[in-house]
Amino acid sequence: MDYSCVVDDSSTTSESLSISTPKEMMNKLSSPPSTTTRLYRMGSGGSSVVLDSDNGVETESRKLPSSKYKGVVPQPNGRWGAQIYEKHQRVWLGTFNEEEEAATSYDIAARRFRGRDAVTNFKSPTTTDAESAFLDAHSKAEIVDMLRKHTYADELEQSRRKFVNGNGNRCGSETAVSSNDAVSRAREVLFEKAVTPSDVGKLNRLVIPKQHAEKHFPLPAMTTETGVSPSPAKGVLINLEDRTGKVWRFRYSYWNSSQSYVLTKGWSRFVKEKNLRAGDVVCFERSTGPDRQLFIDWKVRSSPVQTVVRLFGVNIFNVATTGNPNDVAVEFGGGKKKRSRGDDLFSLGCSKKQTMINIL
DNA sequence: CCTTGTGTTGAG
DNA sequence: TCAACACAAGGG
Numbered sequence: 001m002d003y004s005c006v007v008d009d010s011s012t013t014s015e016s017l018s019i020s021t022p023k024e025m026m027n028k029l030s031s032p033p034s035t036t037t038r039l040y041r042m043g044s045g046g047s048s049v050v051l052d053s054d055n056g057v058e059t060e061s062r063k064l065p066s067s068k069y070k071g072v073v074p075q076p077n078g079r080w081g082a083q084i085y086e087k088h089q090r091v092w093l094g095t096f097n098e099e100e101e102a103a104t105s106y107d108i109a110a111r112r113f114r115g116r117d118a119v120t121n122f123k124s125p126t127t128t129d130a131e132s133a134f135l136d137a138h139s140k141a142e143i144v145d146m147l148r149k150h151t152y153a154d155e156l157e158q159s160r161r162k163f164v165n166g167n168g169n170r171c172g173s174e175t176a177v178s179s180n181d182a183v184s185r186a187r188e189v190l191f192e193k194a195v196t197p198s199d200v201g202k203l204n205r206l207v208i209p210k211q212h213a214e215k216h217f218p219l220p221a222m223t224t225e226t227g228v229s230p231s232p233a234k235g236v237l238i239n240l241e242d243r244t245g246k247v248w249r250f251r252y253s254y255w256n257s258s259q260s261y262v263l264t265k266g267w268s269r270f271v272k273e274k275n276l277r278a279g280d281v282v283c284f285e286r287s288t289g290p291d292r293q294l295f296i297d298w299k300v301r302s303s304p305v306q307t308v309v310r311l312f313g314v315n316i317f318n319v320a321t322t323g324n325p326n327d328v329a330v331e332f333g334g335g336k337k338k339r340s341r342g343d344d345l346f347s348l349g350c351s352k353k354q355t356m357i358n359i360l
Numbered sequence: 361c362c363t364t365g366t367g368t369t370g371a372g
Numbered sequence: 373t374c375a376a377c378a379c380a381a382g383g384g
Contacts, residue, residue, distance in 0.1 A: 063376085063377090064376080064377080066375070066376075067375090070374085071374085071375095072375095073374095073375060073376075074375095074376090075363080075364075075365085076362095076363080076364095076378095076379095077362075077363060077364090079363085079364095081364080081365070083365085083374090083375090084373095084374095085373050085374065086373095088373085090365090090366080090367095090373095090374090092364085092365055092366075094364090094365090095363080095364065095365075204384095
């Protein structure tokens, strides 16, 4: 039933979806075995040969430890990658700190790609109905995206919540082009903020006005039931759904240095995808229902005082916000090697394609 | 700089 | 299909 989801030519997906993984301590060995020095390969490839500290004889111990789990491959830095193959191509499922986590991710992908009877590491022959439904309701690409972003568990849970809310009709697999089952749900506006230049600049953070932050997002007690990955001390992760149903996960924390509340990790992605510019408004909302589901919305600044950029007689101002997915991508300069497909495989049908403008 | 995840190959 | 290996490219 679903075709389009083939995760396209692997080579173009590198617009790295890396995210998440709170900067944890790398699990380097704290104390290597006394005599033989264990060396884990770091960085790019160099074949490192290790010397046995006793006799100085070269040994061949730099091989990465292979995993006992299917679909799991070691990473040079001690972490684990998950991958699954389909149609002669590898589909990368992300990297994980724990081997088992990677294995689980493989399992999920295997279920989605190969059906109920897929051979897996852990999953019992029959997944729960709820999860099966969830899997069926999402394209392979979407599932892969969740795995890579480590948001699968969250999204699965949220789907349950949504389901209870009486909106039972999820449209089948494929990308949901016009299903806005989330859009109509009742919600209240918590606050809005016109983003500043620095909010959309290179700082990769959004300052939440203190008053609003303390009123709506009290930091210490923020760990809601809404899947927030237990994040080490450094703030919390919060999930917000946008108008397209896409769930965004941001790190929310307090910066002592500037005495301000900020959204950090994940924010720049949002800025980029929505093409936010200074003056645009981001709106934080919350469903009025029992679930305290959070939403984030945005709108372009109402009075466009902006400078209209013209190029070759073509007005390219706001090209990315016209809502027309067929907007021309304008590119300057000798073609920086940017992945033109940008965000890609997972964009829900309704979200606009990313348009990229490079001005040298 | 470090990490991701792609290129690639050979085995099953 | 799959994992092993190497390493280019991307992101901080």
